[in-house]
Amino acid sequence: xxxxxxxxxxxxxxxxxxxxxxxxxxxxxxxxxxxxxxxxxxxxxxxxxxxxxxxxxxxxxxxxxxxxxxxxxxxxxxxxxxxxxxxxxxxxxxxxxxxxxxxxxxxxxxxxxxxxxxxxxxxxxxxxxxxxxxxxxxxxxxxxxxxxxxxxxxxxxxxxxxxxxxxxxxxxxxxxxxxxxxxxxxxxxxxxxxxxxxxxxxxxxxxxxxxxxxxxxxxxxxxxxxxxxxxxxxxxxxxxxxxxxxxxxxxxxxxxxxxxxxxxxxxxxxxxxxxxxxxxxxxxxxxxxxxxxxxxxxxxxxxxxxxxxxxxxxxxxxxxxxxxxxxxxxxxxxxxxxxxxxxxxxxxxxxxxxxxxxxxxxxxxxxxxxxxxxxxxxxxxxxxx
Amino acid sequence: xxxxxxxxxxxxxxxxxxxxxxxxxxxxxxxxxxxxxxxxxxxxxxxxxxxxxxxxxxxxxxxxxxxxxxxxxxxxxxxxxxxxxxxxxxxxxxxxxxxxxxxxxxxxxxxxxxxxxxxxxxxxxxxxxxxxxxxxxxxxxxxxxxxxxxxxxxxxxxxxxxxxxxxxxxxxxxxxxxxxxxxxxxxxxxxxxxxxxxxxxxxxxxxxxxxxxxxxxxxxxxxxxxxxxxxxxxxxxxxxxxxxxxxxxxxxxxxxxxxxxxxxxxxxxxxxxxxxxxxxxxxxxxxxxxxxxxxxxxxxxxxxxxxxxxxxxxxxxxxxxxxxxxxxxxxxxxxxxxxxxxxxxxxxxxxxxxxxxxxxxxxxxxxxxxxxxxxxxxxxxxxxxxxxxxxxxxxxxxxx
Numbered sequence: 001x002x003x004x005x006x007x008x009x010x011x012x013x014x015x016x017x018x019x020x021x022x023x024x025x026x027x028x029x030x031x032x033x034x035x036x037x038x039x040x041x042x043x044x045x046x047x048x049x050x051x052x053x054x055x056x057x058x059x060x061x062x063x064x065x066x067x068x069x070x071x072x073x074x075x076x077x078x079x080x081x082x083x084x085x086x087x088x089x090x091x092x093x094x095x096x097x098x099x100x101x102x103x104x105x106x107x108x109x110x111x112x113x114x115x116x117x118x119x120x121x122x123x124x125x126x127x128x129x130x131x132x133x134x135x136x137x138x139x140x141x142x143x144x145x146x147x148x149x150x151x152x153x154x155x156x157x158x159x160x161x162x163x164x165x166x167x168x169x170x171x172x173x174x175x176x177x178x179x180x181x182x183x184x185x186x187x188x189x190x191x192x193x194x195x196x197x198x199x200x201x202x203x204x205x206x207x208x209x210x211x212x213x214x215x216x217x218x219x220x221x222x223x224x225x226x227x228x229x230x231x232x233x234x235x236x237x238x239x240x241x242x243x244x245x246x247x248x249x250x251x252x253x254x255x256x257x258x259x260x261x262x263x264x265x266x267x268x269x270x271x272x273x274x275x276x277x278x279x280x281x282x283x284x285x286x287x288x289x290x291x292x293x294x295x296x297x298x299x300x301x302x303x304x305x306x307x308x309x310x311x312x313x314x315x316x317x318x319x320x321x322x323x324x325x326x327x328x329x330x331x332x333x334x335x336x337x338x339x340x341x342x343x344x345x346x347x348x349x350x351x352x353x354x355x356x357x358x359x360x361x362x363x364x365x366x367x368x369x370x371x372x373x374x375x376x377x378x379x380x381x382x383x384x385x
Numbered sequence: 386x387x388x389x390x391x392x393x394x395x396x397x398x399x400x401x402x403x404x405x406x407x408x409x410x411x412x413x414x415x416x417x418x419x420x421x422x423x424x425x426x427x428x429x430x431x432x433x434x435x436x437x438x439x440x441x442x443x444x445x446x447x448x449x450x451x452x453x454x455x456x457x458x459x460x461x462x463x464x465x466x467x468x469x470x471x472x473x474x475x476x477x478x479x480x481x482x483x484x485x486x487x488x489x490x491x492x493x494x495x496x497x498x499x500x501x502x503x504x505x506x507x508x509x510x511x512x513x514x515x516x517x518x519x520x521x522x523x524x525x526x527x528x529x530x531x532x533x534x535x536x537x538x539x540x541x542x543x544x545x546x547x548x549x550x551x552x553x554x555x556x557x558x559x560x561x562x563x564x565x566x567x568x569x570x571x572x573x574x575x576x577x578x579x580x581x582x583x584x585x586x587x588x589x590x591x592x593x594x595x596x597x598x599x600x601x602x603x604x605x606x607x608x609x610x611x612x613x614x615x616x617x618x619x620x621x622x623x624x625x626x627x628x629x630x631x632x633x634x635x636x637x638x639x640x641x642x643x644x645x646x647x648x649x650x651x652x653x654x655x656x657x658x659x660x661x662x663x664x665x666x667x668x669x670x671x672x673x674x675x676x677x678x679x680x681x682x683x684x685x686x687x688x689x690x691x692x693x694x695x696x697x698x699x700x701x702x703x704x705x706x707x708x709x710x711x712x713x714x715x716x717x718x719x720x721x722x723x724x725x726x727x728x729x730x731x732x733x734x735x736x737x738x739x740x741x742x743x744x745x746x747x748x749x750x751x752x753x754x755x756x757x758x759x760x761x762x763x764x765x766x767x768x769x770x771x772x773x774x775x776x777x778x779x780x781x782x783x784x785x
Contacts, residue, residue, distance in 0.1 A: 345783045
């Protein structure tokens with residue numbers, strides 16, 4: 001008897017032409033996730049089984065919850081196609097539910113190997129009888145069972161019960177690469193998470209401006225990147241020295257426009273970096289109207305500095321909703337550590353809320369940031385996860 | 386890049402000779418001073434010598450000296466000992482009073498607040514804009530249930546020397562009238578080896594000290610107790626340190642503390658004008674920088690004895706303290722934002738300057754320059770020229 005985990009993937013099984021590619025990506029993401037553990041992946045008709053060394057069960061279960069493309073998974077057992085062994089396995093799978101007083105069950109059997117002497121109905125009857133005799137308190141309920149034991153007879157017999165919800169979405173990488181503008185705040189990690197869920201692999205860029213921001217603010221971004229790397233394989237953080245650009249903006253713009261000019265410069269830089277990295281889009285944590293630089297007028301201007309699409313998955317969300325997701329994905333506690341990612345020296349008291357595009361364009365042009373931007377991109381430091 | 390260390394009030398640059406000797410002593414007198422075999426007796430004798438010598442340096446009796454892990458422990462010991470001294474019923478019924486200044490170090494301020502949450506009454510002596518406590522205000526706050534008054538001898542953020550002797554006179558007079566004894570404590574961590582003072586002359590009941598502020602090793606300090614009977618120990622154990630602070634004595638640390646005190650304390654009298662002149666020069670030069678505010682503004686008008694020449698507080702509004710600290714650090718000048726000990730907690734940030742009447746813009750931009758006995762005129766001059774270059778750039782960025 002071998003312990004396995006059955007993996008079900010949803011949406012990718014619908015994408016007919018790309019199915020193979022998507023499956024391959026999912027397998028490679030699973031392998032990357034568990035590169036430190038020896039696992040074996042068995043593909044079979046729209047699902048995978050993972051064989052893993054004993055003692056690694058919990059690690060596999062928690063890891064699978066972070067792999068996009070998986071809609072659900074369940075602990076499973078692989079046994080020889082002998083009815084006695086199959087019964088024994090069914091008994092083992094039933095035990096956790098029985099101990100929780102979940103007493104209504106059903107058996108779902110599927111026989112792919114037609115040489116197996118019992119047909120699907122017969123298998124279900126045999127196992128049902130066995131479980132009813134083993135656990136006297138159980139009853140069969142085929143309409144509203146508390147739990148189901150699934151049996152598949154193929155080259156071996158596979159049994160599983162108790163499905164755990166996966167994160168859903170598409171395997172990271174199938175939608176190409178994007179550049180995530182990552183600050184130390186609550187929103188941008190959540191934006192990265194959402195785009196990863198749609199299959200976008202990402203590298204992050206952080207705009208570091210010492211002495212105005214502290215080493216601790218950078219540490220926080222590194223921590224957030226580590227958390228995101230749980231969802232995005234081979235995650236990379238690009239740390240761009242932003243001080244000189246920030247100072248030029250502060251010195252040469254009217255103070256009310258400073259934040260918007262900084263946002264615009266960040267978008268311009270991220271777009272340049274994206275092209276170097278063969279990325280197809282940018283990702284930001286903007287949410288409409290949350291702050292002055294996130295009004296439609298402001299977003300129009302800052303967004304105009306990229307000719308690649310800018311994805312803003314949080315655009316229609318309330319802060320409360322974003323916080324709830326940040327909590328669920330484990331980034332909230334790090335995001336609220338008290339190290340500012342933006343120095344108060346640069347934040348105008350009354351920033352422009354409804355900027356006039358051509359006026360902003362004129363200010364931006366007058367800043368002549370191109371050389372400084374080139375120089376800053378050359379000095380990017382990279383952290384890989 | 387040459388580094389100039391101006392953060393001595395956070396911790397002093399260790400004295401290499403002393404730390405080397407500490408290492409040697411740790412290896413030589415490794416035995417437990419309480420053991421009765423040959424090695425233990427040797428260590429015990431050596432501990433006694435250190436204690437005698439340290440007591441001499443502080444001009445107190447050796448039975449008045451308790452070695453601790455540092456200033457914070459010493460302060461906490463005095464305050465929390467009140468909990469064991471007074472019965473719970475009595476605390477809840479009479480709400481015994483503690484009076485401290487609002488400019489205490491967090492290791493005094495926070496335990497006092499804790500006690501106030503469990504039944505004690507906590508009052509704060511008003512502090513003037515000059516950073517010095519107002520003794521008239523104290524007179525109005527003494528009550529018949531007051532059990533402890535504590536004021537820091539040299540404030541760790543501004544360097545202001547508090548009139549502890551006059552405070553003691555006032556408290557003792559009040560005690561004389563009511564017949565109830567009031568314990569007077571002072572946190573003397575930033576005073577030791579920096580300004581002249583006399584423990585017996587000041588009349589305080591207890592005082593805290595720390596070795597690493599005077600170039601000694603980290604993790605060792607002392608508590609002076611005029612009368613050790615007046616303190617009830619917090620911990621129980623093997624009876625060391627008159628049972629007030631049980632635990633195997635940190636003999637090498639104690640030795641290092643004595644050595645650093647032996648050097649620092651007499652040196653206060655050697656050339657008293659030199660450091661004062663240097664601090665005045667520094668203040669005058671910093672004052673010239675646009676937007677600079679020396680805290681307190683009129684510091685140069687005070688008597689030399691009213692401020693420790695080793696600590697200077699200045700603000701460069703609207704540049705946040707942390708930005709000034711980081712910008713100067715990039716240029717090799719090491720300073721602190723306000724007090725290093727409270728830099729961990731955003732809650733206590735700015736409390737001292739706020740209590741002196743400064744507004745948030747000012748206290749959130751305040752930094753502390755602190756000197757030591759190896760700080761040279763050349764270092765001060767280099768620091769001044771770097772500060773003069775850096776600050777206007779930052780205030781310019783801020784549009785001020």
